[in-house]
Amino acid sequence: MKILIDAxxxxxxxxxxxxxxxxxxxxxxxxxxxxxxxxxxxxxIVLSKGSDSVDFALVNKVNKGDIIxxxxxxxxxxxxxKGGYPINQNGMLYTNENIxxxxxxRHLSKKIRNAGHRTKGPRKRTKDDxxxxxxxxxxxxxxxIL
Numbered sequence: 001m002k003i004l005i006d007a008x009x010x011x012x013x014x015x016x017x018x019x020x021x022x023x024x025x026x027x028x029x030x031x032x033x034x035x036x037x038x039x040x041x042x043x044x045i046v047l048s049k050g051s052d053s054v055d056f057a058l059v060n061k062v063n064k065g066d067i068i069x070x071x072x073x074x075x076x077x078x079x080x081x082k083g084g085y086p087i088n089q090n091g092m093l094y095t096n097e098n099i100x101x102x103x104x105x106r107h108l109s110k111k112i113r114n115a116g117h118r119t120k121g122p123r124k125r126t127k128d129d130x131x132x133x134x135x136x137x138x139x140x141x142x143x144x145i146l
Contacts, residue, residue: 001144004058006070007031011125012089012133016069017042019137023145025067030058065144067137073102085144090129091136 003020007013007029017039020027029044031037032054036046047053055075062068064083070076076086076094086094094102109119 001065001067002026002028002063003067003069004061005029006054006058006068006072006075007037008035008054010069010071010089012069012130013037013039015130015134016137019134019141023141025141028061030054030061067140067144069137073099077103085140087133087137087140089125089133091132091134093136093140 003016003025005013005016005027008031013029017027021041027042029037029039029042030047031044032047032049034049037044045057047057052074055070055072055078058068058070059075059078059082062079062082062084066079066084068075068079068084068086069089070079070086071088073094076088077099079086080094080096080099088094112119
């Protein structure tokens with residue numbers, strides 16, 4: 001098992017690294033040239049800018065049982081199909097039971113925006129979001145290990 005992070009705009013990189021080190025799990029940070037992230041003792045893969053370049057490179061590295069930190073529903077769906085465990089930055093686990101609804105909601109929001117209307121953006125991140133992410137990532141790791 002390893003943890004892969006879709007690090008473009010990811011607010012929980014440091015938390016993920018801390019937890020991975022606690023459990024001695026290899027971690028890979030993947031980002032494009034807009035978000036170069038260098039962390040000591042962590043493999044970082046920097047890819048050229050491009051639509052979904054990080055997503056496709058990341059999904060190609062996923063093996064069954066890997067944990068992937070992402071806020072991208074499309075990437076999460078591809079990870080699920082490969083037997084991985086995607087989790088978002090707020091600790092929500094993407095599952096086969098919720099991914100279709102999430103993708104459909106994303107599709108509807110895009111249609112609304114393309115029609116010239118506005119949709120509500122995400123709320124401001126709080127310390128409670130970090131706590132929930134940390135708790136759920138630990139729980140996921142322990143479930144996968146056992």
